[in-house]
Amino acid sequence: MAKARISFHGAAGEVTGSRHLLETDRGRVLLDCGMFQGHRNDADAKNRTFRFPPASVDAVLLSHAHVDHCGLLPLLYKNGCGAPLYATPSTAEISAIMMADSARLQEGDAKFYNKLHAAERLTIEPLYGEDDARLAESRFRHCAYGQPFEPVPGVSAAFLNAGHVLGSSMAQLDLETPGGRRRLVYTGDLGREETLLLETPQPPKNADYLVIESTYGDRLHEPLADASGKLAGLIARAWKEGGRIIIPSFALERTQEIVLIIDKLRHERLIPDIPVYVDSPMAVSLTEIFNKHRDGLCFNHKFREYARHDGDPFGFAYIRYLRSKEESQSLNNRRGPMIVISASGMCEGGRILHHLRNNLEKETTTVLLAGYQAQGTLGRRLQDGEKKVRIFGMEHEVLARVDTMHSFSSHADRNDLVAFVKAANPARGTFLVHGDPDARAALAGALAAGGVKNVRCPAMGEAFDLD
Ligand SMILES: [Zn+2]
Secondary structure (H helix, E strand, O other): OOOEEEEEOOOOOOOOOOOEEEEEOOEEEEEOOOOOOOOHHHHHHHHHOOOOOHHHOOEEEOOOOOHHHHOOHHHHHHOOOOOOEEEOHHHHHHHHHHHHHHHHHHHHHHHHHHHHOOOOOOOOOOOOOHHHHHHHHHOEEEOOEOOOEOOOOOOEEEEEEOOOOOOOEEEEEEEEEOOEEEEEEEOOOOOOOOOOOEOOOOOOOOOOEEEEEOOOOOOOOOOOHHHHHHHHHHHHHHHHHOOEEEEEOOOOOHHHHHHHHHHHHHHOOOOOOOOEEEEOHHHHHHHHHHHHOOOOOOEOHHHHHHHHHHOOOOOOOOEEEEOOHHHHHHHHHOOOOEEEEEOOOOOOOOOHHHHHHHHOOOOOOEEEEOOOOOOOOHHHHHHOOOOEEEEOOEEEEOOOEEEEOOOOOOOOOHHHHHHHHHHHOOOOEEEEEOOOHHHHHHHHHHHHHOOOOOEEOOOOOOEEEOO
16 A cells, blocks of 8 residues: 655754655655754754765755755755756756855855864864755756646646745645545745735645644734835935945845835835945845746736836846945945945845944944844844944944834745635645744644644654555
8 A cells, every 4th residue: 555654854843954755655755955054063963964865865846945945955965865856947046046155155164164273173064065056956857836747656746836935836746645645735935925026825725734834823924015114214314314224135035125115115206316235246146037037927916017117126227236345345435325235134144244344333324124133143133232243353333223124024924824724724734844833833823723623743853644
């Protein structure tokens, strides 16, 4: 009799490191291969070893291009996996940039650490290098939304739009179990009901099993409309005072959303012609991919209409996209009001650190945080109102105003998640992954209160037979 089971090897009781393994008699399908993110030693131990032999995997399905979903693919292939890697075309394109960047960061990080600790003979090794990232990239097989494919014999699969970031998908898999043919849907990360750019997540039909994220299982987001009013107010003040608005931003999705809001405010003549600089080579490359795919079905109708009408939704007379270091440094000598959008989003590295270092001690500066700030990051310290922070070993007094836009999120909130599960109506079981214990427990409670049965919160390494 056909056997089938699913096991959870990451993002089980935590947010990062998504890796789930679906096994049938005829093959093993890995759903995502994400990196654990956290403090160096803890994360390194979790990332370095796989809980299954990489060579035993027959197919990999990638939901989207965030590093906590794709960031360990280069290590998987470096360690002997030979499987094809299925993803939507935009996910493949964006992941290639993300994996190469992750390799470069690790190589740079190791070089710096090893030099610093040379006297103590302490060394660290990067998990993988740029060659391994290229190896993973060479395994991609593009599958558009809705296009059927067979990752292993006897399993038919298709990607559905997940509405989370450009190219993001859910995996719908039909497979044989002892009880008959069943449908399992893995959501990856799930978008919100309403976003600026993307189409609403596509609810699956006739699901028997659902594996769903629970990042914001305990929270409700503010409405998106609040963001433009707030930004317009801050721009008016910066214009009057000749100050800078510095926005630490994730290069994928958040940067493009903020640029689009500014573009719209300009069209509606609600803001003056304030210069805008997008200072992040990765954001520049990703925005090019957004432009290339802007007629794609991933985007919502409203955005596609706007883009057709506007012609250049991420460009206008006063915006400059900066790639080179020299262009970035030249911003220090410019006077007058401006907006600088730069990475990383939690101020953990990248060019944003230079902008903060040079401008935190000015009262006319506004630091506008536009996303989740994890514990222990510089972004979080600023958000918590710390008056002195260290950057590159130097202490800086914070005279700048620090503000947060809470309405940005690429994740479904509790109400969105509950509505999604009810619409999918998985008859045989719902597995909650990708959430801290509190968020996950809150979502499990909300689902139970809503009459959803068979909700499970798998532990790390736990396996379940599917029937
Ligand atoms: Zn994500």
